[in-house]
Amino acid sequence: MTRLAASDLANRLGREAEAVCRHYLDAGHRQGNYWQVGDVRNTPGRSMFVRLKATVKGPAGKWTDAATGEHGDLLDVIRESCGLTDFADVVDEARSFLSLPRPEPAPATKKRASTPAPSGSAEAAKRLFAMSQPISGTLVEAYLRNRGITALHGTGNLRFHPRCYYRPDDHGPTETWPAMIAAVTDLRGTITGAHRTWLAPDGSDKAPIQTQRKAMGDLLGHAVRFGIADEVIAAGEGVESVLSARQAIPHMAMAAALSAAHLAAILFPETLRRLYIVRDNDPAGDSARDSLVERANTAGIEAIVLSPVLEDFNEDLRRLGIDALRANLRVQLAPPDVARFWLEAA
Template sequence: MEPIAELARRLAAQAETVCRHYLSNGRREGCYWLVGDVRNTPGRSMFVRLKGGLSAKGAAGKWTDAATGGHGDLLDVIRESCGLIDFRDVVDEARSFLNLPQPEPERTGHWPKSTPAPLGSTEAARRLFAMSRPISGSAVETYLRKRGITTFHGTGSLRFHPRCYYRPDEQSPAETWPAMIAAVTDLDGRLTGLHRTWLDPSGIDKAPVETPRRAMGDLLGHAVRFGWPSDIIAAGEGIETVLSLQCVLPGMPMAAALSAAHLAAILFPATLKRLYIVRDDDPAGDGARDRLIERAQIAGIETLVLSPVFGDFNDDLRRLGIEPLRANVRGQLAPQDAGRFAAFAT
């Protein structure tokens, strides 16, 4: 495997291409790429040098955020824009972007490599996530784009497995299908479980199986996270629902709890001040909304409800398009959040 410095050098040699891919909300001006911050928020306070030497202060690929004083290289851009935690995932994503061969995945966790992890356990979830790869260029990306989702900010919690086991029932033989693998984590970023969506090999739809979505591990209170919350978060049920909302709120941290029952029980970060409840338009969604409002009031957290026009926000995105979705969401935000998180001014 290439040393980290060599990966950074290769990325710097394609600095503008890297920026167009991972900092898509920015634009080129002269020898710089301007964007709001390293997480791909719209704006102009961060600048990436597109031309320069291989090292020292003026090197290509180096960036500085004038608003925060932060600085780094393009590996930092990949880490922050994709929401990756483990640096091994950053390296894997960089290698995938550069079309370099991927190393054989290592199994992780406390169980010996020769010992099967209990089915459905957190350990089994950790091993499956470690054996999966970033979604860029995979059937997962095709599937999400087919559902109108084109913004992949902070999606390091999603991975692709080309041959994920699927067993219709305990008596049936196992099948293998491509799958979207979503990491369920606690508030400290520890993986507690996984959600699997089995896909047709083309990526145009889910696999033709009876239950194409299944979860494993410890889910209660936890979620699939897109960005890390501080004082504000949006929480909803489904992954595609939350990713659809992120298309018009690219800077807001979000969490998908995977069901109405789990959404009602999601744990609140200690720093949370305002919670956006991403409601599904059905009785279960109404129940989750009411329970979350009750829990948030006890905790002293402000709540605002984001409601779709149709069944959920992915329905809205696919049936109405991005601009009507943006207009509907804009009218439901706290005024101070429209400028902070939304791409409404562009």
């Protein structure tokens, strides 16, 4: 990326400076025209100030740490708060943030803050996502890595909640478990729902409870999105299965619809020309595949099915290994996409 392009990206982030701070520096808080936090690595405190609006003193997004004298822009915030070392990863994360969900903060009034959102509603989903934290260094990261998923760039719509409510049934007591929170968004990036995966306290697996996953909000047609949709995307059911395919094709935009029924109904971006269907190897996956192929062809979109060797792509990744996963997926891609996505990933 050229210096001019990096400057343009920093300026785009600056136009949404408060949203950037709420996402990457959530240990801090707004103080007038500034975001106040301990340091650029998101430590609680008050010595670092991020300018939220352009003034005569400078543009939005510039920050200074009064304790150390460090200063920079929002690209530096993303790099340090996420622990990234490669500038290309910083750029990917910034671009993903600009295209992925950024919940609008609720007005700071006691009346609004004390008004509960209807249970299971899109508003409740937005609030749950806003109350959660980025996954870097959390049990969510540990859980995904334990499933072989290490390519976590562009996963800003996944978050961690340390004590997410879980109710086994309508009459049982409410429990709390750590959880992976996935934002479900429409094609504009607006949060319409959330998906919860409750985790074991050490992040080694899902929680030992009867229902380990639950969704809330408006899900039909929408998805959990990774990367910026363009002419080519891949869509599948589960978050883990889609992220596993992304291990082999890290530069392709992907979406997890969360179930076979919702995959069959996923909405297509206007720019879409080729759709890869990341199928699960079961009857429900076959049905979703057939429905989606028919819908895509009717819309003039080429549909290509990506099939796992075992039950799904995460099982392929864990049991067969990344080399076998890559070999299986490579031969299923259209030749132009091998050149566009595969060689860049190598």
